Amino acid sequence: MTRKNAHALFERLSTADPTPQTELYYKNPFTLVVAVALSAQATDEGVNKATKTLFEIANTPQQMAALGEKKLGGYIKTIGLWRNKAKNVIALSQKLIDDFDGEVPQTREALETLPGVGRKTANVVMNVAFGAPTIAVDTHIFRIGNRTGLAPGKNPLEVELGLEKITPPEFLHDAHHWLILHGRYVCKAEAITDAVGDAGAFYKIGYQLMPLGGLQLAERLSATGKKVFLDFKFHDIGATVERGVKSVTQLGGDFLTVHAELDVLKGAVAGRGSDKRLKILGVTVLTSLNQDSLTKAGIDMKLEDLVLKRAEFAAEAGADGVVASAKEAAAIKARFADALTIVTPGVRPKGASADDQKRVVTPAEAIMTGADHIVVGRPIIAANDPHSAAKAIQRDLANAS
Numbered sequence: 381m382t383r384k385n386a387h388a389l390f391e392r393l394s395t396a397d398p399t400p401q402t403e404l405y406y407k408n409p410f411t412l413v414v415a416v417a418l419s420a421q422a423t424d425e426g427v428n429k430a431t432k433t434l435f436e437i438a439n440t441p442q443q444m445a446a447l448g449e450k451k452l453g454g455y456i457k458t459i460g461l462w463r464n465k466a467k468n469v470i471a472l473s474q475k476l477i478d479d480f481d482g483e484v485p486q487t488r489e490a491l492e493t494l495p496g497v498g499r500k501t502a503n504v505v506m507n508v509a510f511g512a513p514t515i516a517v518d519t520h521i522f523r524i525g526n527r528t529g530l531a532p533g534k535n536p537l538e539v540e541l542g543l544e545k546i547t548p549p550e551f552l553h554d555a556h557h558w559l560i561l562h563g564r565y566v567c568k569a570e571a572i573t574d575a576v577g578d579a580g581a582f583y584k585i586g587y588q589l590m591p592l593g594g595l596q597l598a599e600r601l602s603a604t605g606k607k608v609f610l611d612f613k614f615h616d617i618g619a620t621v622e623r624g625v626k627s628v629t630q631l632g633g634d635f636l637t638v639h640a641e642l643d644v645l646k647g648a649v650a651g652r653g654s655d656k657r658l659k660i661l662g663v664t665v666l667t668s669l670n671q672d673s674l675t676k677a678g679i680d681m682k683l684e685d686l687v688l689k690r691a692e693f694a695a696e697a698g699a700d701g702v703v704a705s706a707k708e709a710a711a712i713k714a715r716f717a718d719a720l721t722i723v724t725p726g727v728r729p730k731g732a733s734a735d736d737q738k739r740v741v742t743p744a745e746a747i748m749t750g751a752d753h754i755v756v757g758r759p760i761i762a763a764n765d766p767h768s769a770a771k772a773i774q775r776d777l778a779n780a781s
């Protein structure tokens with residue numbers, strides 16, 4: 381990759397996320413060393429779950445060493461390779477006390493003398509705790525360095541040195557965070573779209589991916605002819621929604637969600653303009669809510685009536701459809717026929733966990749009650765084989781229709 385392209389790449393990453401942060405939980409340089417050492421071949425999320433309680437009682441080398449290997453093991457048992465990691469954490473705590481007055485040293489060479497701390501861990505600590513422009517090459521960065529041609533290399537050190545050379549100095553400090561976050565979220569999302577392949581009709585991108593390259597992913601999918609569902613759920617004064625939707629039209633999506641309030645819907649329809657490719661969907665009542673949730677929110681109305689009221693707003697504003705559970709689909713179809721497309725989340729194959737969804741039906745039930753499209757997330761994304769999971773749902777749908 382040329383220096384000019386590398387500059388453009390980092391500029392885009394920096395615009396999307398100006399202040400990237402580590403996702404590991406830590407309280408001070410010492411707990412950062414421990415968290416990074418625990419994170420080898422484990423997810424940050426898994427490490428954070430364990431360290432939340434551990435760091436309450438041990439956040440200095442002295443406290444950690446006093447805890448001892450056995451007690452520490454009790455806190456980190458859920459993390460892979462915990463036995464070896466417990467041994468290392470106790471040993472590195474003791475070495476910090478013996479050789480460094482209990483302080484975390486600020487050079488890579490000194491950090492690397494600590495048990496269980498290699499070059500990658502030392503680079504993360506140097507970068508996050510002490511603001512050094514180091515690049516820690518993990519599996520994501522190694523893959524990205526090679527795949528993009530940004531810094532090809534046969535081993536992590538070659539990629540690290542290559543990245544140090546090609547990354548413009550002003551981006552060096554944040555480079556490794558951007559590349560990790562990109563690798564963790566966008567590559568993962570892209571891998572899922574590849575894995576689902578032709579077994580999915582639409583690819584839904586939510587706002588959680590927006591600051592992490594999701595918009596570019598939407599553009600790329602759309603450019604290759606895939607149908608893209610932009611689940612951004614806009615909720616604002618009409619004029620702002622209008623401007624927001626106008627910007628979104630540049631991405632080339634097919635569905636866009638907004639809250640089903642009249643002004644919001646009208647703003648969205650105006651912002652969409654004359655190109656009718658982007659269909660505006662009003663989210664009626666979330667499928668994670670039930671009648672009880674409405675009562676708690678002080679809404680004294682039957683849930684189905686509220687869905688129908690919001691569907692009415694969608695029709696009045698000239699929106700294209702609504703997001704509603706299959707429990708209300710028949711009533712919406714009866715009232716609005718084909719004037720509104722019905723998109724239905726809260727769909728679970730028989731026996732699958734409902735997760736946080738409350739108004740849940742099977743794919744077949746959803747289609748039989750009048751849904752035009754179903755949304756299935758976790759049962760496909762979390763499956764070992766997303767393609768087979770999506771295909772099984774397709775078969776269920778085919779049998780129902």
Ligand SMILES: O=C(O)c1cc(=O)[nH]c(=O)n1[C@@H]1O[C@H](COP(=O)(O)O)[C@@H](O)[C@H]1O
Nearest residue numbers: 611637665666667703725726755756757758
């Ligand atoms: O607007 C949505 O897409 C939506 C509306 C709604 O009422 N319920 C609902 O679950 N969704 C979205 O649909 C997806 C459902 O995901 P799973 O529950 O994993 O299948 C999630 O991305 C939700 O954000």
